[in-house]
Amino acid sequence: MRQRIAVTGFGVKVPNGENCDELLQNLLSGNYKFTVRKDLTPDGVSLTVGEVKQPLGLLDEKQYRVLPRIAKLAVSTLTEALEMSQLDLKDPETSTGIFMGTTMGGTTELEAMVRLSSGDQFKEMPVYCCGLVHYHSLASAVAGYFQLNGITKTVTTGCTAGIEAIEDAVVYLQNGRINTAIVGAADSSTNKVTVFGFGKLRALPFNQQAEAAGAPFSNKSKGFILSEGAAGLILETEEHAKARKAVIYGYIDAIATNNDGKSVNGQDPAGRIMKEVVGRVLAGRIPDYYNSQALGYAPNDSIEDIVSRDVFHHKVPLTSVKGLIGHPFSVSGPAQIIASLLGFREQFIPRTIRTDQAGYEHLPLITETLLQPSAKVLITSHGYGGNNASVFLTRT
Template sequence: MSKRIVITGFGVKVPNGENNEELLHHLISGEYKFSLRNEITPNREDLLIGEIVKGLGELEGRDYRALPRIAKLAISTTSEALEMADLDLEDNGTSTGIFMGTTMGGTTPLEEMVRISSADHFRDMPVYCCGLVHYHSLAASVSSFFHLKGITKTVTTGCTAGVEAVEDAMMYLQNGKINTAIVGAADSSNNKVTVFGFGKIRALPFNQQTEYAGSPFSKRSKGFLLSEGAASLILETEEHALARKATIYGYIDAVVTNNDTESINGHDRTGSSMKQAVSRVLGQRIPDYYNSQAMGYAANDSIEELVSRDLFGHGVPLTSIKGLIGHPFSASGLAQIIASLLGFQHQFVPRTIRTDQWGFEHLPLITENLLKPSAKVLITSHGYGGNNAAVYLTKS
C-alpha cells in the first residue's frame, strides 16, 4: 500500500496575502491592491502588476545580499511553514529533502548583470553574480539557510514547477528515502524582459484598468496579471507525522503531470492533455469544487472551461484565486493549494473576485462567499511549453 502524504505546515507570500493570516483575510473579504507600472513596458503603457510590498526583514540586509530575491521569498515562506509544522530540523538531519520550483529563475538580477557586462564594467560585477542568476540558487539557498544537507533539487518546468516539485517530493517520501520534505516555489520577474516577452504574445493587459486586467473567466480581460510570490509546504509521510503528534492540515492524495507536445512556445488549445491529467488524478471521484488556474488569459481560461464541460458537465463548482493574487508563475499552484487548505481549516470555499464572468456565464463559478466545509478539491496548473498538472487535495 502506498504511503499517504500529509501537509503539516504551509507558508505563503503573494500579493494581497503576504502570510497565511493575511491571505485568509483577503480571500474572505475580497479586498485587493495592485501596482500600476509603466517604466518596464515597451511604450510606457500602464501595466497592472502584483508586488510583495511589506519587505523581507533581515533577509534584505547586507548579510544576504548574495541571495536572489526568489530565494529570500522562499526562505520567508519556508520559515512560516516550519513554524506552523512545529518541526525540529536538527532532529531530522538528512531525512528532510528540499524540492523547489521556479519558472523564470533569476531573470531580474540577470537583466542587471547583462547591463553591467554589456557596458564592459567588469569592476562593477559582484563576485556573487553567478549565484544571483543560477536557477538552483533557489533550493540551494533554502538548504544553506536551514543547514540541511540532504536531497536538494530545483524544478524548472514552467508555471507547473511548484506542483511538479510536490510530485517529485512525494516519490522520495513514498519510497522511504526521506520522511519529511520542504516543498516550495518562487518567482519574481516583474521586469522588462518578462514584460516584453509576454507582451509580444499579447498575454499581458497593457492599458487595461483594474476592473478587467487579469480577470479570471472574463473575455473582457486582455491578459494575465503578472505578479511575484512564493509558497511553501511541509510534507511528511502520515506515519512520521502521527508519530510526532503533528497537526495534519490536509493530504496530497495524488498528483498527475504530463506534456501536450504541442510547442515550446505554447500549449494545446483543445485541452486534451489537461483533461487526461485531471481524469487520471480523479479516478472515479468527484471533488467538492475545482480550484482552477484561470487567470484572464484566453488560452488558459478556455482550457479550464473545457475541463469543466467535458469532465463534469459544468456540474462541479469552480473558482480561481488569480483575481486576488495575480499570476506568480511557479508559486501559483502551491498558492491554490494553500487557499484550499485555509478553506478546510476555516470552513469556507475560496471565491473568484474581479470578474464579471462575461462570455463564461454558463460556468458554475463561485463568486460569493461560501461559508461551508469542504473536504476534497481538484487543483489545476498548466504552463508555457505544454506541461499540465493536476492535484487531488483532501482534508482526511
Template sequence: MGKIVVTGYGVKAPKTNNIEQFLSNLKKGVCCLESITDLSPNGEETIIGRINGSLQEQETDKRFKRYPRVTLLGMSAGKEALDKAYLSGFSDKRVGVFIGTSLGAMGEMAFQESIIQIHQDKYREIPINFSHIVNYHSITSGIAHFLGAKGITKTITTGCTSSLEAIQDAMVYLTSGEIDIAIVGGTDSLVDKMATYGFAKTKAIALNQTLADGAIPFSQRSSGFAISEGSGVVILEREESALKRNVPILGEIENIVSNNDGVSIYTLDNTGEQMLNALNEVIRGRKPDYINSQALGINTNDRIEERCSKELFNHEVPYSSIKSMIGNPYGAIGILQVISSLLSINHGFIPPTIRTSKEGFEEMNIVQETRFQEVNEVAVTNHGHGGNNACAYIKRYR
C-alpha cells in the same frame, strides 16, 4: 502506499505577508493587484502584483545581502512553514528540499546590469554573485541552507507548474522511504520591464487594460494575466511520521498528475486535451467540492477550463481562481493554489473569483462571492509556459 500529509505552510504574496493574512484575503476576496504605468513602453496601464511587506531578518542579516529577492522570499515562506509544523531542527530526520521556479533570479538588477557589462567587456565590474544569480539551483541551495537542511536538494523548473511538480517529486521520495520530511515550495519574482515587454510581445499580458477589464479569469474581455511575485512552502510527511510527532495535520495530498501538451513551443494546444487527461486521471470519477483553477485571464487557457468543466462535471462542480486576487506569480502559483485549498478545507469556504462577470462563461459554475460551506476535497489545475499541465487532489485528513 501510506498517506502523504501536510503539517505546515508559509506564504509570501502580493499584499500577503503570512498565512493569516492569506486566509483573510481569500475569505474576503481582496484584490491584491494594482495598476501602474511605469513598466510599459508608452505609459500604458499594466496590472501587476507586488509584495510590499518586509522580509524581516532575511533583509537585515548581512549573510544574505547578496542573495536575490527570489531566494529571500523562499526563505521567509519556508521559515513560516517550519514554524507552523513545529520543526526547529532535523538531527534525527532525513530531509529533502524541493523548490520550483520558472524565471529564477533573472529579475535581479545585478543580473540585468551584468549582461550590459559583459557586452562592454567590463570584466572587473561583474558582481561576485553573478554565477549564482544565473544558476537556478543556487536559489534552492540558499533556501535549504537558511532552513538548516543538508539532505536531498532539488530544483524543478517547468514553467508555472514548477512548484506543483516539486510536490510530485517530493512525494516519490517520501513514499520510497528515502526521506522523512520534505520542504516543498515555489518562488518567483519578476515584476519589471523585462517581464512586461516579453509577455506583451506574445500577447500573454495586455497593455492598457484596467483592473476593471484585465487579468480577470473567466471573462472574455480580459486580454491577459497579471504578472506578480510570490512564494509558498509546505511541509510534507508520511502520515505515521506526523502522528508520531503529535502535530496537527492540515490535509492530505492524495495525488498529482502531470504531462505535456506535446506541441511546438511557438504554438498552443487550444484543445486542452492533455489538461483534460490529467484532471480526469487525478479525480478518478469523483466530484470534488470545487476546482482551484489555473484560469488567469488568457482566453485560450480559460476555455480549456470550460471544456474540462463541461466534459468531466457537466458544469456542476464550482470553479474558482485565486489569480483574480494575486495574479500569476509564475512557478509559485501551484503551491499557492495548494495552500489556498488547504485553507479552504480547514476553514470551510470556497474563495471567490473576484472581478469577473462571467461574460462568455455563463454556463460554468463560477464562484463569484465567497461560499462558506464544508470543503473536504479540492482538485487543482495548473498549466505552465512550455506546455506542462499538472493537477492535484487535496483532501481533508481523516
C-alpha cells in the same frame, strides 16, 4: 502499502497575501491592491502588476545580498511553514529533502548583470553574480539557510513547476528515501525582458484598469496580472506526522503531470492532455469544487472551461484565486493549494473576485464566499511549453 502524504505546515507571500493570515483575510473579504507600472513597458504604457510590498526582515540585511529575490521570498515563506508545522529539523528521526520550483529563476538579477556586462562594467559586477542568476540558487539557498544537506532539487519547467516540485517530493516520500519534505516555489519577474516577452504574446493587459486586468473567466480581460511571490509546504509521510503528533491540515492524495507534446511556444488549445492528467488524479471521484488556474488569459481560461465541460459537465463548482493574487508563475499551484487548505481549516470555499463572467456565463463559478466545509478539492495548472499538472487535495 503506499504512504499517505500529509501537509503539516504552509507559508505564503504573494500580492494581497504576504502571510497566511493576510491571505485568509483577503480571500474572505475580497480586498485587493495592485501596482501600476509604466517603467517596464514599451512606450511607457501602463501595466498592472502584483508586488510583494512588505520588508523581508533579516533577509533584507547585507549578508543576504548574495541571494536572488526569489530565494529570499522562498526562505520567508518556508520559515512561516516550518513554524506552523513545529517540525524539528535536527531530530535524528527526521530525514528531509528540499524540492523547489521556479519558472523564470533569477531573471531580474540576470537582466541587471547583462546591463553591466554589455556596458563593459567588469569592476561593478558583483563577485557573487553567478549565484544571483543560477536557477538552483533557489533550493540551494533554502538548504544553506536551514543548514540541511540532504536531497536538494530545483525544478524549472513552466507555470507548473511548483506542483512538479511537489510531485518529486511525493515520489521520494512514498519510496522511503525521506520522511519529510520542504517544498515550494518562487518567482519574481517584474522586469523588462519578461514584460516585453509576454507582451509580444499579447498575454499582458497593457493600458487596462486593474478592475478588468487579469480577471478570471472574462473575455474582457486583456491578459494576466504579472505578479511575484513564493509559497511553501511541509510534507510528511502520515506515519511520521502522526508519530510526532503533528497537526495535519490536509493530504496530497494524488498528483500527476504530463506534457501536451505540441510545441515549446504554447500549449494544446483543445485541452485533451490536460483532461487526461485530471482524470488520473480524480480516478472516478468527484471533488467538492475545483480550484482552477484561470488567470484572465484566454488560452488558459478556455482550457479550464473545457475541463469543466468535458470532465464535470459543468456540474462541479469552480473558482480561481488569480483575481486576488495575480499570476506568480510557478507559485500559482502551491498558492491554490494553500488557499484550499485555509478553506479546510476555516470551513469556507474561496470565491473568484474581479470577474463579470463575460463569455463564461455558463460556468458554475463561485463568486460569493461559501461558508461551508469542504473535504475534496481538485487543483489544476498548465502553461507555456505544454506541461500540465493536477492535484487531488483531501482534508482527511
